């Protein structure tokens with residue numbers, strides 16, 4: 001039975017990821033383990049890249065690397081013809097190391113450091129998405145000192161509530177991101193960009209939030225952005241050639257049917273049509289349209305595998321199964337109350353289903369991965385897979401309690417391979433400098449002659 005694209009449950013082999021038994025992957029690479037199906041990743045990328053070819057060919061899909069970025073992933077993004085959104089010098093560095101073409105990179109961030117700006121300009125990134133006027137001046141200065149003209153987007157905040165988790169709402173007027181479309185600040189920012197000799201204003205950008213299911217806030221954003229482009233033309237005589245509507249399409253973590261689809265095509269077509277209509281109304285040429293999806297490309301392509309260590313029954317009847325990872329490899333339940341679905345990796349053989357609270361091994365009561373997972377009776381050693389684990393898990397991992405980070409494995413053409421090695425205990429202490437205290441190894445007592 002297919003439960004997600006390229007993820008199945010087989011009555012003889014159990015959970016299959018990209019056709020390979022999860023139990024075997026766990027045996028071979030250990031757990032916890034992030035396992036991605038490359039076919040699933042490529043399929044959703046192709047849905048994005050093909051959705052508009054007939055109705056709005058002048059468009060670019062930029063994968064938001066913050067959702068999941070490894071050097072192998074950067075290669076896939078390039079092979080599939082997408083651009084890449086990076087939001088820090090670290091993500092940019094990784095992309096360049098993976099030979100990602102810099103001219104296809106959009107550099108984001110609400111507080112880019114001087115070093116990051118210098119790195120972005122010198123590596124020749126395709127667009128810098130400028131977040132605020134201070135940054136605008138810094139980018140102008142840096143581009144001037146390097147003697148180049150830098151192509152930029154202006155990130156604007158349209159003042160839209162997308163009705164998602166408050167931490168994921170970035171388009172509201174009191175957001176920390178972007179230039180508020182309020183009291184003329186946005187028009188002033190455009191004026192300043194146009195007057196900056198080393199900046200070329202390519203487009204305006206907005207990203208209203210993440211994990212959004214309803215299309216209407218996106219459509220409203222499209223209207224607001226096009227209206228503003230018309231205002232810029234009318235007041236400043238400049239036709240903005242590009243419009244970036246950000247990412248944000250929601251993903252079903254639980255209870256998705258195998259053929260529910262992810263709504264990518266419909267979402268993109270609705271937004272593109274709305275932009276075209278709004279431009280027609282305003283007598284504007286249609287801009288080159290950019291979208292920046294992250295979650296909807298990678299979320300359902302991965303499963304995180306864990307091994308059950310202990311199982312207990314509480315006095316109130318609740319069954320607890322503790323696994324060998326937890327909030328360090330997936331902070332999303334603790335941070336956003338995110339809900340997931342867990343499946344058993346081995347063939348279950350039918351039998352009664354029980355409700356388990358799946359918890360991690362961290363020293364924190366909030367370290368619960370799934371509040372109520374419906375699973376066959378579990379025993380220590382059983383491997384569990386958490387579905388839809390591909391977005392914002394690997395990228396938000398930590399070393400809480402000094403747990404080494406899991407390995408990342410990709411599966412393609414029924415072969416598995418490591419794309420990030422499992423961290424070792426030695427890695428965890430590699431940056432420690434215990435003997436560097438100026439008073440010497442033994443500290444103050446030895447120095448005082450004590």
Ligand code: LLP
Pocket residue numbers: 064066067085108168207209210211246247248249292293294295296332336391392396
């Ligand atoms: N573009 C910009 C400028 C963004 O800030 C983001 C996400 C995206 C695109 C991609 O959005 P997506 O298509 O993935 O929704 N850590 C949170 C999600 C934070 C999203 C941050 N920005 C989570 O785990 O749910």
